[in-house]
Amino acid sequence: MQKFSAITLVVAAGAVLSACAGMSTGDGMGQAMAFSQAALPDAVKVPAGHQVALETVGVGQITYECRPKANLAGAFEWVFVGPQADLNGRSGGKLGSYYGPPATWAANDGSKITGAQLAVAPGAAGSIPMQLVKANPAIGAGAMNGTTYVQRVATQGGVAPAIACDGGGVGRKEIVKYQADYIFWKAA
Secondary structure, three states: OHHHHHHHHHHHHHHHHHHHHOOOOOOOOOOOOOOOOOOOOHHHOOOOOEEEEEEEEEEEEEEEEEEEOOOOOOOEEEEEEEEEEEEEOOOOOEEEEEEOOOOEEEEOOOOEEEEEEEEEEOOOOOEOOEEEEEEOOOEOOOOOOOEEEEEEEEEEEEOOOOOOOOHHHOOOEEEEEEEEEEEEEEEO
16 A cells, blocks of 8 residues: 555656646746836836847946046046856746857857847946846847847846956956846837
C-alpha cells in the first residue's frame, strides 16, 4: 500500500508540474505580461495604442566623471558618462544588455535599438528618474524589432556620487550601482 501511495504522489506531482509549465513568467518570451502603468506619472506613460512586448530588470552600474561646470569658472560637478547593465527577464535569465552612449538596448539575439528621451519623472529618493524613450527603428532581426517605446521605471540607486568633486578630482571617475525595470512596448 505504501508503494502505491508513493507512485500516486509522483504521478500527481508530475501532473501539477506539467500544468504549471504553461503558466506565464512575465519574462517577455512570448508569454502574457502583467505590467501596468496605471500608477506611473503621466509624463512617462506610453500613449494608447501600444502593448508591452518585453519586461526586463536592468542590473548594473552608471559611471560618472568629475568635470568643470560649463559656464561657471571654478565650479565642478559629477557628469553622467554612461550605463552598463544586464537586462534580465522576470524569471532571472539574461535577455540582453543596456549600455551607452548612445543609450542602446541590445537583445541576446543581436537586435538592438537606440532612442530619444521624451520625458522624465522623479524616482524614489536616492534613485535616478523614471524615463520614457521613443525608440528608433531596430538594427538586426529579433526581439527589438517593432519596439516603439522604452520605459525606465522602478529605479533604485544610480544617482551621482555624494563624495566631493573639486579641482583636484577633475577626470576622476566613480561607478555607482543601480537597478531599474525596462519595459519595451510595440504598436498594438
